[in-house]
Amino acid sequence: MSTRDQRTPATGRRGSRRWVVCATSAACALLLAGCQVLPERPPLAATYDLGAGERGTLAHALAPARVAVSAPAWLQATSMHYRVLHGDPARRRAYADNRWAAQPAAMLALVLERRLGAGEGGGCRLQVQLDEFEQLFHAADRSEARLVARFALFPVRGNKPLASAALSVLEAAPTADARGGAAAFRVATDRLADGIAQWLTDTDRALPGGLAGEGRCRR
Structure with a gap:
């Protein structure tokens, strides 16, 4: 066999190895390039709620x-709204990476039902209009939850309210961010429920015969 014939297989093997190395390098380069081109996965939004609420001290008969609970169009979503009073107070903003677990009206209804013991006693209907549910920033490091609601009590039969009232609740947030705002709203909703419970008690005392008299809230 000639010298040329003896070297050909070795040369072929070296060429094959070089081809494999080049192909592997090219594949790695393409993989790295793809990792750089593909967008990063956006962070998951933090979700907050108002809790389930605990039974308050309202008498079962009341x-x-x-x-x-109903709300205006801008509150019929899960966005967490806030307002910067020291910057642009007329502008309503929403957190980008934080949201409520449900619409504020739905969460508030759950808390009020539990706190007031709905369905356990009388037969009157409580209708609540949620007007505001936003976090107010007075400074970069100081904020508070603002909850504004109107409510009316309707008898078992008829659409004329027995009484109506409104409450505005402000609760300081422990931290000036979405997490602090959510914590403040939990306290604010409990305070609203306590305020409505006291209003129901006062209404019962003010009406002749109370809420159960004259077939008002008696089933």
Whole structure:
């Protein structure tokens, strides 16, 4: 066999190895390039709620049969709204990476039903209109939750309210961020529920015969 014939297989093997190395390098380069081109996965949004609420001290006989909460269009979403009073107070903003677990009206209804013992006693209907549910920033490191609601009590039969009132609750947030705002709203909703419970008690005392008299809230 000639010298040329003896070297050909070795040369072929070296060429094959070089081809494999080049192909592997090219694949790695393409993989790295792809990792750089593909967008990063956005962080998951933090989700907050108002808790389930605990039964308050309202007498069972004064507890409404049911609670209905409505809200304006801008609150019919899960966005967490805030307002920077020291910057642009007329502008309503929303956190980008934080949201409520449900619409504020739905969460508030759950808390009020539990706190007021809805369905346990009387037959009147409590209707609540949620007007504001936003975090107010007075400074970069100081904020508070603002909850504004109107409510009315309707008898078992008829659409004329027995009484109506409104409450505005402000609760300081422990931290000036979405987490602090959510904590403040938990306290604010409990305070609203306590305020409505006291209003129901006062209304019962003010009406002749109380809420159960004259077939008002008696089932």
